[in-house]
Amino acid sequence: MENNKLLLHCSLLMLIARILFLCFMTMAGATAEGLRNVTIDDRYGDEITLTVPTYLPPDAWSSRGNAQPNASLAYNRTWHDTTSHPEHAANNVTFNFTGVSLFVYCIIANTPPHSSQTFDAFANYTFFLDGELVGGYKHDVEQTEDFFYNVPVYVNQTMENKFHSFSIVPYSKEKPVLLLFDYAIYTKCEGHCVNASPSSQIPMHSSTPANSTDALPSTLPSQANTSEHHSSVWIIVAVTLAGAAVFLLSGSFLFYRFRQANRATRREAKLWRQSRFIVQSKPRPTSETQGRGEIAEKLKGYSADTQTAASAVPLDSSIEDPVMNH
Structure with missing residues (x-):
């Protein structure tokens, strides 16, 4: 037991x-790093806060335009597209987050098939972080019918850990600009961390095609x-x-x-x-106890009316009753 x-x-x-x-x-x-990558989808928004990006003007954005990439290659099979014309005000998409780095991904179009409706495929984007101009992206149309998926058009890994607002403005003074926004990934600090991405690889949901000439370096x-x-x-x-x-x-x-x-x-x-x-507590046979035993045997048959065994009178029928002296 x-x-x-x-x-x-x-x-x-x-x-x-x-x-x-x-x-x-x-x-x-x-x-170890206290960092976590969070995805902002074009349709479903931030996977933590569920906040959806803001598209302005709303009627200038859709996912059913003439440019129709392969939905199975887009993140969550969705995207938002818009075309900005030089004679109109620029369209834009804005989303907010709190993090130390940001990666923005778009689908890049090229010359459309001759059998389909034509569309403008020129990419020329300007980026604003917290209201300040922080960069741009440009891709001239190539003589191919392919779309480029998961193209990182903007990468910033040196951001202060605070609330940020990011905007993409597609615009050019020369010709129309097409923007197909797919998703963004920001790095959230959840503990003791530094202003760096949790990995030296640029995070994305699938690899960028090799013929995407405008893809940014994948290692830092x-x-x-x-x-x-x-x-x-x-x-x-x-x-x-x-x-x-x-x-x-x-x-x-x-x-x-x-x-x-x-x-x-x-x-x-x-x-x-x-x-x-x-x-030790067992009774030991001694001469004293043996003598007492013999006395007890001898006293058997004596009357118990007397106070002690020593003064007991034996009950013998031959002894007559004592006669009282007068």
């Missing part, structure tokens, strides 16, 4: 140690060292905490074994004292 209890206790200790170790390692991996070596440094620090902390947990569990196990051994020793001592008391 004691062995079964001991095995059960050991199993529980090992299970607790394993769970603690896994928890520490998971926590270290989750908080300057950010990798910072990520590796913070990851190693948190791994060391996690391993240290896990070791401390195992040490405490081992100490509790040894203390438990000590208590069990101490209890067994006290139990054996108690049993030994009880057995010694029983042996």
